[in-house]
Amino acid sequence: MPLTHEEFRQVGAVVANWKKPLLLTHERSDGDALGSMIAMRSIFQSLGAKPKAVTFEPPQPGYAFMLQDEPLLVLGRDIRLDDFDDVDGVLILDTCTYGQLSPAADWLRSTRVQKIALDHHVTRDDLADVYIVDEEASAACAIVYDWAVACRQELDSTAVRSLFVGIATDTGWFRFSNCNAHALEIAADLVRRGVSPESVYRHLYETDPVERLRLVGVALNAMEIHCDERLALLPISQEMFRQAGATSDQTEGIVNEPFKIESVQTSVLLADAGDGVIKCSFRSKGAVDVAELAGRFGGGGHRKAAGARISGTLDEVKAKVLAQLAT
Ligand SMILES: [Mn+2]
Incomplete structure (x- = not known):
């Protein structure tokens, strides 16, 4: 359920006291994760706070244009868990699962600092003291945006553009079933405030390195079709990453390609980065609830888009996933 203005203002009054907030978002951060983090960093800065905006790996280069020369802090590279000792609040964005x-999961479990989780996913661990959760929202x-409007918070050009990136990417540029009228209303307002959709689209999708497009080709070549053409699997081995000259952080979006086939209802991308864990992305355009499916493997997400990290070799994980889906 969407929060009321009053509820947003109550949480706004709490975070207004935070001087050194820590902002966290999910691993393998996507446009919505980074967009919500960068927008909140701008908002906290405009309130006079000194936020630490921390990711677990360097953001993909395609998102660099959102940062305005102010990089995020990468855990283990720019900042350590020990450096979290002086934070006076934690805002967790776009996820509610320790997984x-x-x-930072152990640190989050042990810290006594107040934690707020802002999320639109259905999968939820008991990880925060306060939740700003709206499962109907298209994006974190x-x-x-709703929170900022309720609190009459100014949004600078960085925040405005970052919010547009999050909503545009999480709705597949306003075409997925999670794209509702409110998302389009927000997008319209952000455009009125100066965002250029053409410029954002070009930064996001027309700046690929050659190897990224080669990876799409390699992945589609290896596509397996199962279950009367209702299920597509896209296994990407370490050898295939090498062949394309690509890395495992360049797979975003490839999982949606099989939906161009009319009969395909579920698509799974399995990427072997070589660390003994297979990164699985699940997508559904039909009745299969992939959040529930990902949950069986310790992952989570939405009914139509979810993910999990599963231990084993590529073939073992593929067999496990197929066994769960081929019923
Ligand atoms: Mn999201």
Whole structure:
């Protein structure tokens, strides 16, 4: 359920006292994760706070244009868990599961600092003291926008553009079933405030390195079709990453390609980065609830888009996933 203005203002009054907030979002951060984090960093800065905006790996280069020369802090590279000791509040964005926050999960479990989780996913661990959760929201960025409006918070050009990125990417550029009228209303307002959709689209999708497109080709070549053409599997081995000259952080979006086939209802991308864990992305355009499916493997997400990290070799994990889906 969307929060009321009054509820947003109550949480706003709490975070207004935070001087050194820590902002966290899920591993393998996507446009919504980074967008909500960058927008909240701008908002906290405009309130006079000194936020630490921390990711678990360097953001993909395609998102660099959102940062305005102010990089995020990468845990283990720019900042350590010990450096979290002086934070006076934690805002967790775009996830509510420890499994997607694993490098900081133990710290989060043990800290006594107040924790607020802002999210639109259905999968939820008991990880925060306060929840700003709206499962109907198209994106975490839509909730950040609603919150800012309820609190009459100014949004600078960085925040405005970051919020647009989050909503546009999480709705597949306003075409997925999670794209509702409110998302389009917010997008319209952000455009009125100066965002250029053409410029954002070009930054996000027309700046790929050659190897990324080669990876799409390699992955589609290896696509397996199962279950009367209702299920597509896209296994990407370490050898295939090498062949394309690509890395395992360049797979975003490939999982949606099989939906161009009319009969395909469920698509699974399995990426072997070589660390003994297979990164699985699940998508559904039909009745299969992939959040529930991902949950069986310790992951989470939405009914139509979810993920999990599963131990084993690529073939073992593929067999496990197929066994769960081929019923
Ligand atoms: Mn999201």
